[in-house]
Amino acid sequence: TCTVAMAGGADVRACDVRKGDVLADGRSTVECVVKVRIDAPTARLVRFKSGLLISRYHPIRLPESDGSAAGPWVFPCDAPLSLVDDFDARLPQIDSGDAFVYSLILRRESDTEPTETAAGIVVDGISVAPFAHDCNPAAATKHDTDGALPHAFFGSRATVIEALRQRDGGCAYDAGCVIVDRLVRDSDSQLIVGLETSAQ
Numbered sequence: 235t236c237t238v239a240m241a242g243g244a245d246v247r248a249c250d251v252r253k254g255d256v257l258a259d260g261r262s263t264v265e266c267v268v269k270v271r272i273d274a275p276t277a278r279l280v281r282f283k284s285g286l287l288i289s290r291y292h293p294i295r296l297p298e299s300d301g302s303a304a305g306p307w308v309f310p311c312d313a314p315l316s317l318v319d320d321f322d323a324r325l326p327q328i329d330s331g332d333a334f335v336y337s338l339i340l341r342r343e344s345d346t347e348p349t350e351t352a353a354g355i356v357v358d359g360i361s362v363a364p365f366a367h368d369c370n371p372a373a374a375t376k377h378d379t380d381g382a383l384p385h386a387f388f389g390s391r392a393t394v395i396e397a398l399r400q401r402d403g404g405c406a407y408d409a410g411c412v413i414v415d416r417l418v419r420d421s422d423s424q425l426i427v428g429l430e431t432s433a434q
Contacts, residue, residue: 236286236336239356248336248357253410257340258356265341266398266407268365270414274325274333280310281323286358289335290321293382295361307363307383317360334413337365339395366391387426401431 237245239258246255255264270289281287288294290311297305311321325333338355355362367388388394398414399407406412418428 236288236357238338239359249334251336251338262340262355264338264410266339267411268337268339268398268414269334269411270337270417272325272333272335277325277333277335279323279325279335280313280318281320282310282313282317282358282360283319284317284358284360286360286362287323287325288357288362291382292335292337293363293367295363309382312382337362339366339391339398340364366394385426387428397429398431406431 236248238248238251240246241256241258241260243258251264251267253264253266256262257264278290279287280290286294288310291309293307294310294313295305295307296313310318340355355364363383365388367383367385383389395407398412413432414429415432416430417426418430419425420427
């Protein structure tokens with residue numbers, strides 16, 4: 235099970251993260267946990283040597299050559315071979331039939347803080363973008379505005395949150411956990427343009 239780095243040095247399993255938890259940077263607070271339902275036998279994931287198991291196109295941040303964390307954002311399927319254990323990993327079969335990948339919507343202390351994605355969510359030692367990939371243009375670096383991070387849907391925090399709140403007037407979102415049953419894709423481009431949620 236993947237673990238998320240929290241304030242104070244704790245590592246918490248992704249499935250155990252809750253609204254109000256503070257991440258390792260000490261400034262980012264979990265506003266909502268997003269559980270995206272997947273079909274375990276067919277879902278194609280990327281497994282990193284660190285233990286991170288992630289969707290092929292959920293942005294991660296590579297370290298710079300000097301070891302600093304503020305390197306380029308890339309898709310896991312394009313990550314260096316030296317970091318990856320399996321580019322076509324599968325989840326183990328589970329009896330319940332319900333399998334999820336977990337992501338987070340974050341809240342920072344101030345809008346003047348650096349981009350929400352500056353540090354990312356550190357999962358098994360790798361920086362992972364939040365579910366909403368937006369950034370503060372005033373604090374963004376070139377790595378935040380090119381490469382894998384920009385996205386017509388996920389690039390707007392307001393749009394993503396509106397979609398997560400659509401089903402029940404935002405009750406599940408306000409409670410801190412939303413289940414996404416399906417990612418809606420454009421019929422031509424196949425890019426994600428929306429999502430469908432369900433009750434807990």
